[in-house]
Amino acid sequence: MNKLYGPWSDIVIGYKVIRADDGWQWVWVEPGEDNDVGAVFDLESGAYRDAARDWDENGCGVPRLTGTLKALATKLEKVGR
Incomplete structure (x- = not known):
């Protein structure tokens, strides 16, 4: 899911989950x-859930992005990713 998820529709800024060394x-x-x-997580879902946490703490009042990132994490958890 190497896509950029951002708070606004123009999507030039946002979160991307990438494969890290570990x-x-x-x-x-x-x-x-x-x-x-x-941080680095064993599962891809952990990185999405942590991105949602980061947005909750640092976002600019756009809660929809938090929900999108959490939904992606849940979807990936269900398939063991």
Whole structure:
């Protein structure tokens, strides 16, 4: 699911979950800024759930993104990812 999930419809900024050396991690992509990265998780779903947590803590009042990221995490957990 190497797609960019962002808070607004123009999707030039947002979270992307990538394969890391030891698992999966989220990356916050924002043009002109250094990327922020999350912790590494064994399962892809853990990275999506952590991205949702990060958005809850640092987001700009756009709760829909949190729900999208949590839904993706749940979907992946159901298939063992």
